Amino acid sequence: MRPIPSSVLDKRLVFVTGKGGVGKSTVAAALGMAGARAGRRTIVVELAYQDRLARAFGVEDSHFREAQVGSDSLFTISLDPQHALEEYLRMQLRVKPLADLLFSSRMFQYLAVATPGLAEMVTMGKVWELSQTRRRVRGAEPYDLVVVDAPATGHGVGFMRTPKTFAEVARVGPIAAQGRTIHATVVDRRFTGVVAVALPEEMPVNETVLLRDELRRALRIGLDRVVVNGLYPERFGPRHRAALARALEGTDDPVERAALRAALSEHARARGQREQVVRLEEALGMEAVRLPFMFEPQLGPAQFEALSRDLEAGL
Ligand SMILES: Nc1ncnc2c1ncn2[C@@H]1O[C@H](COP(=O)(O)OP(=O)(O)O)[C@@H](O)[C@H]1O
Numbered sequence: 001m002r003p004i005p006s007s008v009l010d011k012r013l014v015f016v017t018g019k020g021g022v023g024k025s026t027v028a029a030a031l032g033m034a035g036a037r038a039g040r041r042t043i044v045v046e047l048a049y050q051d052r053l054a055r056a057f058g059v060e061d062s063h064f065r066e067a068q069v070g071s072d073s074l075f076t077i078s079l080d081p082q083h084a085l086e087e088y089l090r091m092q093l094r095v096k097p098l099a100d101l102l103f104s105s106r107m108f109q110y111l112a113v114a115t116p117g118l119a120e121m122v123t124m125g126k127v128w129e130l131s132q133t134r135r136r137v138r139g140a141e142p143y144d145l146v147v148v149d150a151p152a153t154g155h156g157v158g159f160m161r162t163p164k165t166f167a168e169v170a171r172v173g174p175i176a177a178q179g180r181t182i183h184a185t186v187v188d189r190r191f192t193g194v195v196a197v198a199l200p201e202e203m204p205v206n207e208t209v210l211l212r213d214e215l216r217r218a219l220r221i222g223l224d225r226v227v228v229n230g231l232y233p234e235r236f237g238p239r240h241r242a243a244l245a246r247a248l249e250g251t252d253d254p255v256e257r258a259a260l261r262a263a264l265s266e267h268a269r270a271r272g273q274r275e276q277v278v279r280l281e282e283a284l285g286m287e288a289v290r291l292p293f294m295f296e297p298q299l300g301p302a303q304f305e306a307l308s309r310d311l312e313a314g315l
């Protein structure tokens, strides 16, 4: 049997998980860029039409379309469940009137309400299709690496477990068989990896430990890597810090005091962040990949590039 790859870039399918707002989409984009740079034909999959990567690279439209961004080997697609179901049915049915009926958005709404988890299941089905060496979509080329920006709701474990849930509920028939096939791919450590993103703060660290536990419980798999995003630089050593504190005591000038206070408070924050990283590393028993906070109003290609280099060095 093939050994389990030591780098997530050597897997075919990587889920980037974590609570909303921690930088999941940013890390997924940076991971995709690192994959493309390493020579893998890579696609970053976004859910629910975020179009984030496309916008950052000035590509107009990646709505259910594999759009090339930046380099020859980097692509992105934004998935939505209705298109995913439509494509699935077109491939399965090949009966036009029935297919047309099912594609109407009212019918989709009806089906989605009647079938809890359907949206997640067809989305996972499309993710699986993108990761296959033999693509089901006619004329589509295979990818070496598929990076999935997991949904913003929860931490993404429920989404990853959907195929198993469907297989259990359906038990027999084509849906159950497809659920089992996709589930087997998700839990295959040679094929699939999971990267958790956390912020260096108390609650996000706790949530990441819970995410690890939930992955174990629901899917019996572990985390491949943990990325801590948004670390402030440690600008001052102990000597500088003492000098800043002395200077603060020695001045009455309000502007000087404000600047010195700001410097000391940023230092305290950077230190607190590092304590949280250590706490996370101890709880998970693995080293975290550290990404800096970028002091830019908006992250563009240059910032993604810098983050992807840092990420690559830590993978
Ligand atoms: N390392 C970073 N430095 C500066 N800003 C960041 C960094 N990572 C993410 N951001 C910004 O924080 C916000 C949330 O990031 P995003 O990747 O969208 O999080 P998520 O997908 O987890 O909700 C975005 O505005 C993003 O540009």
Ligand SMILES: [Mg+2]
Pocket: 021, 024, 025, 026, 149, 152
């Ligand atoms: Mg996001």
